[in-house]
Amino acid sequence: MRTALLSALLAVALVLTGCTHTDQVKSVGQLKQTSGQKPAIIVMPIDVELSILTASGLMEPQAEWTQSANQFISESLKNELSKRRTNLVPYNRANSNSDPTLAQIERLHEAVGFAAMAHHVGQAKLPSKHGRFDWTLGDDVRELKKATGADYAMFVFIRDSYSSAGRVALQVGAALLGVGVHGGYQVGFASMVDLETGEIAWFNFLSSGAGDLRKQEAADKTVTALLKGLPEA
Amino acid sequence: MTAGKAISRLLVALSVSGLLANPLVAAQTYTPVFQPGYRPAPDTDEGGFWYQVDKVERDVARSPQLVTDPELNRYVNDLVCKLAGDYCSGIRVYIIKNPHFNASMYPNGMMHVWTGLLLRAENEAQLAAVLGHEIGHYLRSHQIDRWRSLRNGASAAIFLDMVLTMGLATMAVASGASAFGRDQEIEADQFGMDLMTKQGYEPNEAVNLWRYVNAEQAADKSKTGHSIFFATHPQPKQRIEKLEETARAVTQHKQSEFVSAEQNYLSAITPHYLEFMEDHFELQEYEQTELLLLKHQQLGYPQGQIDFFRGRLAMLQKGADFQARAETAFLASIDTAAAPAETYRELGYLYLKSRKNQEAATMFHKYLDSQPDASDRKMIEFYLSPIGNAHE
Amino acid sequence: MNKVLPALILTLSALLLAACQPYSLVRANNPVKLNGYSVTPGEEWNKASYKLGPKAVTWTSNGEVLDQLILIGDIGSGEALFKNTNKNLPMPPFTSDMMPFDVETLVKTSLKNSANGEVEVNTENLQPANFGGKSGFRFNISFYTASGLLKSGDVLGAVKDGKLYLMIYSAADLHYYKSKLPEVEKVFASVII
Numbered sequence: 001m002r003t004a005l006l007s008a009l010l011a012v013a014l015v016l017t018g019c020t021h022t023d024q025v026k027s028v029g030q031l032k033q034t035s036g037q038k039p040a041i042i043v044m045p046i047d048v049e050l051s052i053l054t055a056s057g058l059m060e061p062q063a064e065w066t067q068s069a070n071q072f073i074s075e076s077l078k079n080e081l082s083k084r085r086t087n088l089v090p091y092n093r094a095n096s097n098s099d100p101t102l103a104q105i106e107r108l109h110e111a112v113g114f115a116a117m118a119h120h121v122g123q124a125k126l127p128s129k130h131g132r133f134d135w136t137l138g139d140d141v142r143e144l145k146k147a148t149g150a151d152y153a154m155f156v157f158i159r160d161s162y163s164s165a166g167r168v169a170l171q172v173g174a175a176l177l178g179v180g181v182h183g184g185y186q187v188g189f190a191s192m193v194d195l196e197t198g199e200i201a202w203f204n205f206l207s208s209g210a211g212d213l214r215k216q217e218a219a220d221k222t223v224t225a226l227l228k229g230l231p232e233a
Numbered sequence: 234m235t236a237g238k239a240i241s242r243l244l245v246a247l248s249v250s251g252l253l254a255n256p257l258v259a260a261q262t263y264t265p266v267f268q269p270g271y272r273p274a275p276d277t278d279e280g281g282f283w284y285q286v287d288k289v290e291r292d293v294a295r296s297p298q299l300v301t302d303p304e305l306n307r308y309v310n311d312l313v314c315k316l317a318g319d320y321c322s323g324i325r326v327y328i329i330k331n332p333h334f335n336a337s338m339y340p341n342g343m344m345h346v347w348t349g350l351l352l353r354a355e356n357e358a359q360l361a362a363v364l365g366h367e368i369g370h371y372l373r374s375h376q377i378d379r380w381r382s383l384r385n386g387a388s389a390a391i392f393l394d395m396v397l398t399m400g401l402a403t404m405a406v407a408s409g410a411s412a413f414g415r416d417q418e419i420e421a422d423q424f425g426m427d428l429m430t431k432q433g434y435e436p437n438e439a440v441n442l443w444r445y446v447n448a449e450q451a452a453d454k455s456k457t458g459h460s461i462f463f464a465t466h467p468q469p470k471q472r473i474e475k476l477e478e479t480a481r482a483v484t485q486h487k488q489s490e491f492v493s494a495e496q497n498y499l500s501a502i503t504p505h506y507l508e509f510m511e512d513h514f515e516l517q518e519y520e521q522t523e524l525l526l527l528k529h530q531q532l533g534y535p536q537g538q539i540d541f542f543r544g545r546l547a548m549l550q551k552g553a554d555f556q557a558r559a560e561t562a563f564l565a566s567i568d569t570a571a572a573p574a575e576t577y578r579e580l581g582y583l584y585l586k587s588r589k590n591q592e593a594a595t596m597f598h599k600y601l602d603s604q605p606d607a608s609d610r611k612m613i614e615f616y617l618s619p620i621g622n623a624h625e
Numbered sequence: 626m627n628k629v630l631p632a633l634i635l636t637l638s639a640l641l642l643a644a645c646q647p648y649s650l651v652r653a654n655n656p657v658k659l660n661g662y663s664v665t666p667g668e669e670w671n672k673a674s675y676k677l678g679p680k681a682v683t684w685t686s687n688g689e690v691l692d693q694l695i696l697i698g699d700i701g702s703g704e705a706l707f708k709n710t711n712k713n714l715p716m717p718p719f720t721s722d723m724m725p726f727d728v729e730t731l732v733k734t735s736l737k738n739s740a741n742g743e744v745e746v747n748t749e750n751l752q753p754a755n756f757g758g759k760s761g762f763r764f765n766i767s768f769y770t771a772s773g774l775l776k777s778g779d780v781l782g783a784v785k786d787g788k789l790y791l792m793i794y795s796a797a798d799l800h801y802y803k804s805k806l807p808e809v810e811k812v813f814a815s816v817i818i
Binding site: 110 | 646647648649650651668669670671685686687688690691772773774775797798799800801804
């Protein structure tokens with residue numbers, strides 16, 4: 001049950017980092033550019049999923065919300081990134097179906113993101129890191145650079161859940177009693193991978209008890225928060 | 234008895250047995266509940282279900298467990314297309330390397346066929362029976378119905394979990410919740426029977442196949458019951474009886490000879506036998522392996538490969554005289570043309586362990602000769618060297 | 626999201642909830658006593674506080690999803706490498722008459738069972754090797770995790786006085802395997818038994 005396991009883990013990470021704030025973890029001073037042009041950024045297929053938290057506590061992914069959220073976030077990302085004087089390059093998912101290295105790059109990024117969240121943001125710190133954030137995807141990412149001409153690849157991962165009517169009722173009742181019930185929460189991260197070195201040039205972790213990705217305006221807010229601190233070219 | 238009475242008696246008997254009924258209606262026929270090309274709107278609950286299933290499909294399409302051999306895929310796809318008719322273009326078949334018996338269809342047209350099923354069907358008709366059964370579930374939208382009825386309870390999560398992970402987990406333990414209701418199973422049985430007999434497949438093979446599934450399920454249950462398929466497709470006697478009844482009715486009406494197409498089937502599976510059986514071996518299900526090997530021998534899979542597995546089974550199960558039994562099996566294997574190169578290596582190690590160093594050396598040389606690119610060459614050469622010989 | 630070893634995720638979650646220190650530092654160039662032998666790493670590692678088995682120690686550099694070194698020793702006849710995590714998939718025991726060929730299967734099955742049977746482990750390149758000056762063996766492993774990430778690895782081992790000693794290295798095939806291999810070889814070469 002991928003969704004449930006993931007949500008459980010992220011919820012745990014959430015517990016220890018507090019609510020409604022963005023944790024900026026690492027950023028570089030400036031994004032590099034090749035040959036005096038704006039840095040080209042390729043936005044990897046966004047991994048966003050919106051679920052509903054049913055009265056019985058189950059997470060039920062919602063197709064329509066997810067589709068809309070994907071669109072809103074893509075729009076938002078495009079706007080934010082153009083404000084920062086970068087060039088967006090389209091990425092064709094079909095490429096990684098036929099190219100095993102590209103598919104492995106996507107999966108490695110998932111794993112690296114997980115490791116960064118568990119071991120850097122979360123409490124399971126790795127003492128040998130001494131607080132450094134030096135996770136990398138390795139220079140095999142150059143294949144992605146060759147395939148797309150991009151300087152950086154941006155990965156966005158968000159999991160979001162909302163209350164069904166039943167749960168909201170529970171919430172109100174519980175609030176009266178002074179007990180906290182999760183209405184829903186957003187957890188996610190955005191990372192910018194340097195496609196020359198494979199290093200994660202920038203990583204941001206989001207956890208929030210508010211927010212709503214089902215509407216463009218609210219999605220904009222989330223994306224702004226997620227990209228807080230993203231350096232300009 | 235007068236001639237007239239005898240004739241009326243005969244007529245009564247005939248009408249009872251159904252021979253005077255419409256000869257074209259053998260079983261109760263079912264029709265699909267949607268048109269080819271159907272797709273639900275995303276804001277419906279069905280849309281939500283499809284979304285999750287579409288995600289599973291994206292993963293399966295890129296899964297290392299996917300069997301991509303073009304011949305085998307063509308064989309299974311052709312059979313599915315024959316059975317599904319107009320709905321063929323909406324179905325995508327994925328053959329998955331998993332040694333358990335399983336086949337499943339998802340509402341978006343994705344079909345999973347596990348290699349464990351391919352190892353257990355005895356002929357094309359039996360495969361058609363299972364595929365027809367799954368197509369029956371699909372064309373009657375059983376999954377979405379079931380999901381809707383379970384949705385408000387906790388079983389929905391279990392059902393979803395089962396449905397969505399069935400395709401990928403090698404050894405997931407079934408939760409015990411049935412995938413389908415009993416009536417849905419009977420409907421799928423009958424629909425499947427209808428589909429296969431329309432294509433000329435012997436309906437009694439469906440009975441044979443499900444009887445076999447029943448038997449393996451009973452044996453499985455007596456242990457810890459960890460097969461997904463058996464746990465989610467309960468086989469009460471009633472289903473077999475109904476199938477037998479339908480098969481009888483159909484064969485009485487038969488217009489032409491029904492076929493089992495055994496040779497066709499064996500030809501399609503034989504090139505993959507070694508690989509699929511090796512996967513089964515890793516399950517450590519020794520009793521089941523023994524039964525399967527017996528069945529495969531009767532069917533006519535390569536004897537050399539069967540003896541190879543017999544020998545390995547003896548080595549793993551131990552028991553009385555296991556080395557002697559293993560040796561006999563391995564030696565029988567190398568006498569045939571189909572012996573895998575590893576058979577020589579197995580004998581080499583066997584002899585080495587019983588300190589028959591000369592025999593061991595002979596076998597190791599034969600192993601390296603028949604597999605020049607053996608990845609464990611250095612280890613074998615070590616045992617062939619003077620140091621290796623002295624090593625215990 | 627990466628569907629890592631379920632046992633690992635749950636362990637990690639439990640550790641996170643407990644808010645304790647799940648990893649302790651393994652210093653560089655300091656001999657480390659294990660079960661029946663010692664090794665001296667050339668770099669710093671992180672030792673996990675959970676144990677896959679009573680005689681198994683787990684180290685990681687970047688997190689177990691990316692790289693992992695399991696150090697096992699003193700396994701006697703009848704003992705398994707890891708503790709059972711799934712009652713349908715019992716861990717196979719070591720027996721002292723096992724040859725390297727048999728240990729290869731033991732490792733394969735043990736790793737697979739520790740992942741609930743969900744990963745197929747391939748092994749190859751079995752060859753004699755040096756284990757702290759004693760005659761040992763090594764081989765390569767590779768497998769796809771449940772979410773499709775390819776991992777590669779090396780196993781170094783020996784049977785001495787009827788007991789089994791093993792070091793199992795695995796890492797993401799893309800970048801991490803090659804990156805950590807030189808240090809892993811250093812650890813392998815530093816065995817004192």
